[in-house]
Amino acid sequence: MTENIRIDEVAVIGAGTMGMGIAQVAAQAGHLVLLYDANPAQTARALEDFASRLAGRVTRGKLSEPDASALRARIRPAESLSELAGADLVVEAIIERLDIKQQLFAELEGICGDRCILASNTSSISITAIGAALSRPERLAGLHFFNPAPVMKLVEVISGLATEPAVRDTLLALARDWGKVAVHASSTPGFIVNRIARPYYGETLRALQEGCGSPQLLDTLMRSGGFPMGACELTDLIGQDVNFAVSSSVYRAFHDEPRYRPSLVQQALVDAGRFGRKSGQGFFAYQGGKAVLDTLPAPAERAPARVVVQGDWSGLKGAEALLARFPGELERRDGSPALLIDGVRVELTDGRSCALRHPGQAAMALDWADDYEAVSHIALGVSEYCSDQQVAAVTGFFQRLDKQVLLLSDHPGMLVLRTLAMLVNEAAEACLHRVASAEDIDLAMRFGVNYPKGPVAWGAEVGYRRLLSLLDNLRALYGEEKYRPSLQLRHWASAEAAA
Missing domain, CATH: 3.30.750.190 (Transcription Regulator spoIIAA)
Known part of the structure; x- marks a missing residue:
């Protein structure tokens, strides 16, 4: 393959929330979509729910009935994998298990045409590892959507070790045609967003463990610092079990790299079954889907003399x-x-x-x-x-x-600046290891997790030298490699000093 591949028919495997969302995105862009699930009843339920949501939009005047009818008609159920033989792109959105994904794609190789692109929506499994089971791994890539797929703008296109440039370029162009912000990353643990976002959760969790303040106080501070949500309310929304599992997976995948070490505070919540909103209790208690919050205490005050x-x-x-x-x-x-x-x-x-x-x-x-x-x-x-x-x-x-x-409390580096330093440091490390470009990293974090600024640009505003000094101080204070500055951050700080 030396040029972009034409994509007309799209197949989606897995009729869960993510798979149905991807099917909707493709259908809205005008593609014929085949939807397959190993459980045919799940496919039927997904299509019924989709039709019901479209009907609701028609009732509210958000969509015309002819457009809704055309959209429904573009997504068709498939009863067997063999029906996907004519697809130009197959997107897998099934369980996060390497062996099952390898088995599925190996089977698809014998069904789909030579020019068909095979893509996985995995959020954490190596595309290179999935491709190791294929005879033609060059046509496999990652196509990672964020939930809910029809709403979230970001798509990560992931190249495995063997992925051909034409496959990468086709998927990047296709995602942009679908109205998405598409970024490219190499197949490393966590890709861009799930890797670089780890310190955002980790530093708040550590602050809690060290008695810096209450979950509500720390969340208030992070929102005031420019983030759309605090880490405690966000992990309650994601699910403490899900967020802890991703942190543990990234930690193991990086061979126990200290920067990604999971939190004992979060593990305690998971062990207690306090998963967040879905269980009614996480960092906060929930009633009617809303967190029960206290009024933050107002500290005593008096007029200063001097x-x-x-x-x-x-x-x-x-x-x-x-x-x-x-x-x-x-x-x-x-x-x-x-x-x-x-x-x-x-x-x-x-x-x-x-x-x-x-x-x-x-x-x-x-x-x-x-x-x-x-x-x-x-x-x-x-x-x-x-x-x-x-x-x-x-x-x-x-x-x-x-x-x-x-x-x-007297927490070293406080919380906002300390978290920013770690986010910028993680972005610098990803640039150093050629995971993605600085531009794509900033786009990914803005559109994948709604940060107000990308970490590379944000770091330049705050000052790379300031952040480097803060990390050097944290590393010396704790004696932990978790806070070691990236070589790339040192280079950026040096260039800033010379400017």
């Missing part, structure tokens, strides 16, 4: 504009950026705990915000050397700037 603004805060977006709001008197002093409030030193976290950064002194760490003037919450890590009166004075200072204050 506030000194040390150094230049213009390097943090919105910080100077925020400080200009203060209704009282602000003293100015040269030095490294810090606020001195009633004897408490407040400065941006750098990956060290306050107690180790300023031994014996009253200090607080400020977590990262993309825009300090616009953000709703200010998060502070409180050193053990701060008195209650000092905490109330610092809280009062930020309350007078119209900010809600989140008080955390």
Whole structure:
């Protein structure tokens, strides 16, 4: 194969939620789709449910009856694999077991034409490993949709070791024709999204394990930091059992790489059967499908007696504009950026705990915000050397700037900046290992998990040198290789310094 392959007829194997969703996407793009499931009753149920959803859209005026009828007609049930012989593309969306997928594709090789592309919707199994059972692995690739397939924009196209460029290019072009954002990745554990997203869950789970704050407080902080959901509510939505299984799978696939080590906090939830929304209890309890949340406690506050603004805060977006709001008197002093409030030193976290950064002194760490003037919450890590009166004075200072204050324990690197550093580091490692391009990584994380920015671009805004320093400090503090910076991150930081 030296050029893109024409795709007319599409076959989907597996009539579950994902398989039916993929069939719908292909049919909406005008393809004739054959839907096959080893259980014919499942195929019938899937098509009945699909027809019912279309009828609902017609009733609500979202779709015309002729269009609904044409769409229904383009998806046909297949009673046997042999009926897929004329397909130009076969997409498998069945159980995540290597042996079963290998057996299925080996059987399809004897049924489908030589120019038929075979694709797996697997989210975690190596395309190279699946292809090892085939006589022509060059026509096999991954075509990973995100659930729900008709709604989610991202599709990962995965090349195994033998996948031909024409197969890759055909699938990328096809996914884009279907209205998707298509990215390319090599066949490594987790591909792009499920690999790079691990720190987003892992750092919150570690913060919980180390007593940094409650699930609700940490979720509030992450939303204020720009993420659409906090890690606790998101894993409850995904299913704690499902998220834990993916983390465990990625960890094993990378030969126990410390960056992916699963969390004991999450394992305890799984062991207890607290899977999240679907079981009615996870990090949160659920009633009527909604989390039962407490009102976050408002920390005590009092007016600060003296506030000194040390150094230049213009390097943090919105910080100077925020400080200009203060209704009282602000003293100015040269030095490294810090606020001195009633004897408490407040400065941006750098990956060290306050107690180790300023031994014996009253200090607080400020977590990262993309825009300090616009953000709703200010998060502070409180050193053990701060008195209650000092905490109330610092809280009062930020309350007078119209900010809600989140008080955390003295957690090194806090949460938002620490999580960002780990996400950027994981993206850098994926670039270094040629898993995907920086551009595709950023697209994948924006459209696959709805991050406000791609990690590579986000890291450039925050500053690669800042993030590198934070990781170096975390690595030294914990003595763990989990926080070792990627060689690529060091290169990016070096280029930033030279610019």
